[in-house]
Amino acid sequence: MKSTISLYIIVLALLMLSCDERNTATLAPEYLYNAGDQKVIKSIINNKKGTIAMLYGNDLALETAHDSLSKPNIGAHYTLVTWKQKPMPQWYGTNMNGEIYSIEHLKIVQRNETRFAFDYDFQTGKAYQPSDDRPEKQQRIEFITSQQAAVFP
Amino acid sequence: MKKPGLTFYKSAAVVLILIFVGLQISSPDIENQPVTSEIAVPANVKKILERACYDCHSNEAKVEWFDKIAPASFVVAHDVNEARSRFNFSEWDRNPAGVQELLLWEMVNAIEQGKMPLKRYQLAHPGGKVSESELAVLKKYVNTLPGRHKVDTSRIVAQTSVNHKASSQKTPVSLNGIPYSSDYKNWKIISVTDKLDGGSMRIVYGNDIMVKAIEKRELPFPDGARIVKVVWGKQAEDNDGNVLPGNFQNAQFMIKDSKKYSATEGWGFAKFDGLDLKPAGKTILFEQTCANCHRLLAPENDFVFNIPTK
Numbered sequence: 001m002k003s004t005i006s007l008y009i010i011v012l013a014l015l016m017l018s019c020d021e022r023n024t025a026t027l028a029p030e031y032l033y034n035a036g037d038q039k040v041i042k043s044i045i046n047n048k049k050g051t052i053a054m055l056y057g058n059d060l061a062l063e064t065a066h067d068s069l070s071k072p073n074i075g076a077h078y079t080l081v082t083w084k085q086k087p088m089p090q091w092y093g094t095n096m097n098g099e100i101y102s103i104e105h106l107k108i109v110q111r112n113e114t115r116f117a118f119d120y121d122f123q124t125g126k127a128y129q130p131s132d133d134r135p136e137k138q139q140r141i142e143f144i145t146s147q148q149a150a151v152f153p
Numbered sequence: 154m155k156k157p158g159l160t161f162y163k164s165a166a167v168v169l170i171l172i173f174v175g176l177q178i179s180s181p182d183i184e185n186q187p188v189t190s191e192i193a194v195p196a197n198v199k200k201i202l203e204r205a206c207y208d209c210h211s212n213e214a215k216v217e218w219f220d221k222i223a224p225a226s227f228v229v230a231h232d233v234n235e236a237r238s239r240f241n242f243s244e245w246d247r248n249p250a251g252v253q254e255l256l257l258w259e260m261v262n263a264i265e266q267g268k269m270p271l272k273r274y275q276l277a278h279p280g281g282k283v284s285e286s287e288l289a290v291l292k293k294y295v296n297t298l299p300g301r302h303k304v305d306t307s308r309i310v311a312q313t314s315v316n317h318k319a320s321s322q323k324t325p326v327s328l329n330g331i332p333y334s335s336d337y338k339n340w341k342i343i344s345v346t347d348k349l350d351g352g353s354m355r356i357v358y359g360n361d362i363m364v365k366a367i368e369k370r371e372l373p374f375p376d377g378a379r380i381v382k383v384v385w386g387k388q389a390e391d392n393d394g395n396v397l398p399g400n401f402q403n404a405q406f407m408i409k410d411s412k413k414y415s416a417t418e419g420w421g422f423a424k425f426d427g428l429d430l431k432p433a434g435k436t437i438l439f440e441q442t443c444a445n446c447h448r449l450l451a452p453e454n455d456f457v458f459n460i461p462t463k
Contacts, residue, residue, distance in 0.1 A: 025454045027370040031461035034341065043356050045347045045387070048394025052345050054356070085347065090451045090458050092265055092292065093258050093350040097461075150385060150398040151311045152338070153428050 025089075030126075031099060033081045041065045041078075042150035045085075052097050053082040055147055060108075065149035072108045074116050078144050080104040084127040100125030104135075106144050176223030181230035183220075186212045190246035192253075198294045201287045202242060204280065205270050206260075209236035212243035219277065232271060239445065251351070254300045258350040261291050262450055295350065303352030305386025305399030312428065325430040327423035328437045331406055333430050336360075337381035343367065344459035347387075347396070354398055357382045357459040373419070373455035378409040380457065401428055407457070417444035418456045 038056035042065075045052050057065060061076035086098035107119040118141045122134060188211075194202070208214050209232055220229045240248065240256050248256060263269035264283045275281050283291075295301070325333045343359040359367070363378040386399035403426045411419035422443035424433035433439060447456040454460055 024372050025460070026463040027367050027372065028461040028463045029368045029370065032341065032343065032364070032367065039338065040342070040356060042398050043345045043354055045354055045396040046394045047347075047390070047396065052347060054342055054345055083345070088346065088458060089462060090262075090266070090454065092262050093295070094346050094348045094458075096344055096346045096459065147397075151309060151401045151428075152383070153333075153335070153401060153404065153425070153430050 031083065031097060033100065033103070035079055035081070038077065038079055040150070041147060044147075047085075050085050051082050051101055052085050052095065053080055055080050055144065062149060064145070065147055072116060072118075072145055074108050074110050076108045078104075078106040080106075080140075080144055082125075099127035101127040104140060104144070106141060108145075173223070180221065180223040180226040183214050183216050183230060183233050185214055186243070188212050188243040190244060192242045192245040195294065197290055201283060201291060202260075205283050205287075207242060208278070208281075209233050209270070209274070210240060210242055212237075212241065217278070225277075228273070232274070251300070254295075254298050254350065257295050257298065259446055259450075261288070261295055264288055264291065266450060268449055298350070300351040301349060303386070304389045305352075306389065307400060309400055310428065325425055325432050327406075327425070327432045328434050329421060329423065329440050331408060331421050331423035333404070333406075333423075333425050333432075337379075337383075340364075340379075340381070343380070344461065346459065348384075352387055353384050353402060354387050354396070355382050355384050355459075367460060374409050374457070376410050376412075376419075380407040380459070381405070382459065403427065403433070404430070417441065418448055420444070420447070420456060 033054070035054075035056040038058055039062055041055040041057050041062060043052065043054050056079045058075075058077045060073040061078050064073045064076055081103050082101045083097035084099050084101050085095040088094040088096045102125055103123040105119075105121045105123075109117050109119050111117040120137050120141055122137075122140075192199075192202070203213075208216075214233055216229065220226060245253065260269070265288060270278075270281050270283070327333075337358040337360070340358040340360050341364045342356060343364065344355075344357040346355045346357070348355060358381045360377075360379040362375060363380060366372075366374045366378060382405045384402040384405070386402060388397045388399045390396050403424055405425075406421070406423040408414070408421040408423075409419055410421060414421040417440050422440045424439075424443075425431065426433055444456075447458070451458050454462070
């Protein structure tokens, strides 16, 4: 009798333990990107490429993105950070940013009295494969500078 | 020491029997209210829900004889009442259309994470578990819901009408006292998402305390951590596959203060809808609906979904 009772207690205890499956997640701060003082212009999803991106800019870039000025603002700096998408672990139905794929910087600089130039730079992230195509520079410049800012309250 | 005599065992047995019988008399009954508006889903989906979920989340509970014996009956009654209060397949129209869809996605997630049906129910009802292939049927179904491929085709509105703006100069405050604040525009981004259910795209900001905690891999997050999620509709995909944000939909806040918000897992929840930033919810109970879903599905992450994890 006694041994059945203790067995019962052990089984109960085990059951209770097995119910508490609260293991903690492993944080991956390496997926964060620090854009410094640059502000958000917008996010961009690309399901054909399986990526998700954030476009940041300094005040001059933001001004262009808000007013969609036809002429680029000299002194504008943009940063486009692209991540590989991954399914959100706790919610089937959302894709989120995983590992960083690329970081593109674009600066609009004064070349001489009347002209400006684009200073474009493409950096690869961990998710970038050596066999992947490099984007075409002119296309990227057009893409980045033509973006309208997302609406904020 | 003197061993307890036979009379001791006898009287102990009598007391136990009396308690047991007393429990049976006070044992709660599961009552089935009439079915007013049953959920309408394809037959193969319905079959799964009926078998695995209806005993708690509907007015058609089939209570087994062993569920009626106290003390088990108390647990069963509690579970059924709680389950019906969350959502009831027999009174499905009480949920607005958008909420119905969200609940269906939440169900898929609750099953996928092994949270539903409840473990203790699965132990007592061996047939209750939802199999992998049944989960696949449910996943396929939620992907056919209207919100899944929603595209924001309306003209993008950048500001509320001038009149309205003048009258709504006051800072909007959520029913639980959390005010809207645009501080987040200077914070760092902790996550960027494409939400397929409901069709929206989101940017999630974290304040300094939140970002530092992630960098130091500190969980649970410390008091003072703040998260703001900004939500937009999705424009139609362009030829290169790009999807850009459409209209602003809402901003959602989570503020960590383990004492002040102890009833909602240490997080204060708030949601502000539209460019007018109208605080969401009719009563303060709204915050419980927020916490219920975060509590069920993201306890490993201190109830936060949008954090970078391996």
